[in-house]
Amino acid sequence: MEPLAEGASANLNVTLDRFSALPREVAHHILSLLPISDITRVGMLSQKCRAFYLSTPTLNFTEFPSESTRTFNSRLELMASLDKFFMRRHHNKVQSFSLDWVSEFELGETDIESCCSVEKSRVLGWIENALTCNVEKLDYFFTTAMPTLDDIISETQIDFPSSVFVSGSLRSLSLDMKCATLKASTFSASSICNLVFLKLRSVTMEDDEGFCKWICFCCRNIKELRLECVIGLRKIDIESSSLESFGVECPSCYDLCHVKISGENVEDVHINWNFNAPLPRTNSLEIFAPNLKGLNWVGYMMNHQNLGELNCLEEVQISLMADGVDDPESKIHEFLSSIRSAKTLRIDQGTTKNLFKDGYTPPILHELCYLNVTIWSGIDDKVVPALASLFKGLPNLTTLELTVSDQLPFFFRTANAATSSGFDRQYWERQHLEFVSQLKYAIIELTNGSNGFVLAKYLLERAQNLEEMLVICLPNQWNFARKLRSSRIISSNAAVGYLEKSGGRTGF
Secondary structure (H helix, E strand, C coil), X not given: CCCCCCCCCHHHHHHHHHHHCCXXXXXXXXXXXCCHHHHHHHCCCCHHHHHHHHHCCEEEECCCCHHHHCCHHHHHHHHHHXXXXXXXXXXXXXXXXXXEEEEECCCCCCCHHHHHHHHHHHHHHHHHHHHHCCCCEEEEEEEEECCCHHHHHHCCCEECCHHHHHCCCCCEEEEEECCEEEEHHHCCCCCCECCXXXXXXXXXXXXXXXXXXXXXXXXXXXXXXXXXXCECCCEEEEECCCCCEEEEEECCCCCCCEEEEECCCCCEEEEEECCCCCCCCCCEEEEECCCCCEEEEEEECCCEEECCCXXXXXXXXXXXXXXXXXXXXXXXXXXXXXXXXXXXXXXEHHXXXXXXXXXXXXXXXXXXXXXXXXXXCCCCCCHHHHHHHHHHCCCCCCEEEEEECCCCCHHHHHCCHHHCCCCCHHXXXXXXXXXXXXXXXXXXXXXXXXXXXXXXXXHHHHCCCCCEEEEEECHHHHHHHHHHHCCCCCCCCCEEEEEEEECCEEEC
16 A cells, blocks of 8 residues: 555545544454554554554564565565564554464575574564563464475574463463474463463473473463474373363374373363374373363374263264274274264264274264264275164264265275175165164265165165255266166155266366
């Protein structure tokens, strides 16, 4: 936005004056939606706009023009201007401060580590400035793009300021900074912390035990905690009366071996925890959350796992393997018994085949009424018996969705038709599935072979209370759609629709 030139129309002046005349709170709300480069342009329009620019409580150091961040020298100039901005705004209140910074270096640049250290120090200095302005929300993303592997290996860590964790004003902190080291010993013995939301990603943790104690004893208002790819975090042992949502993400190359979460008010738990083969025998998972409503678990079952009594559970989403576990059938049965109160289950094809093997009799999940199975490689002859085993434990199912993952390459959906056509209607008749008479809504996405078609036809002809069914077909499967249209639909109220999915896109 450029300053007005001489002779500019009166109408344009009136339009700009309307912004200057806005109440301070309204102007600040509008500016909160803009990155700092746009706010700076607004501040050049008038004295009133400049006052808004310097007093806005929301700072978004994001979406910088590419020419301002392409080289180290250009970033130096940008950092100098941002330093001046902090000086000019003095101690005006900062409610929210967001940073999205990429420190990128190209092949041939010299003294890269020294230059990178300068940037790290400067961006951490802005945090200190924000803290003096009683910032309430920090959202910090900092990463480096190094030209060679040697540069990546030689990159040094920097201590993240402990003042952030003892701030009396801060309520929300999201930190994604691979080069940052958090030394819990410098703040774990601090006074009460007022954080309500904390997300740490790709940082290095020193003293994981001290960090967990700090969460338990100092963060008395914490409601949501996310720990993602945190290096040095071997044990998580947290008991909190205020915590409502917990999440941990740990790739197989990390060292996490023990997770224990305890809290009367915990309602939502997300676990994405993978291991390198063979499965570690000493790893453990314990959850004490009697009021848990949502569980999302990706990874592996363990020899030492205890989910406790989950009588308030409503929704479960799992992608699990039981390979390497001692007595896997017992562990699977124990897990399924613990989620008996769930009303919604989302599960993928691999988990279905791994947990519900042919002949396995699962515990009955009487409360479960919604099931979504994500198909990866077609409704093949190995997944059909697993689906039948799963269905036997769901007598009150009213909604069934068998849908293909959006991440599945298109060519996989048309492969292996010969291994996806081994089951006929008589197979489903022999299963005596109780849920069929309760079923009201269904989505069946056909992949390859005839197994999906046979199941859809069986449900159309046997689900007497069916109200809606959607069948999604590939272009070469419309012969199946024509056959389904000629099926004898037992429910007089059923509405059946057909969609074509081509190249990953769905249409009529």
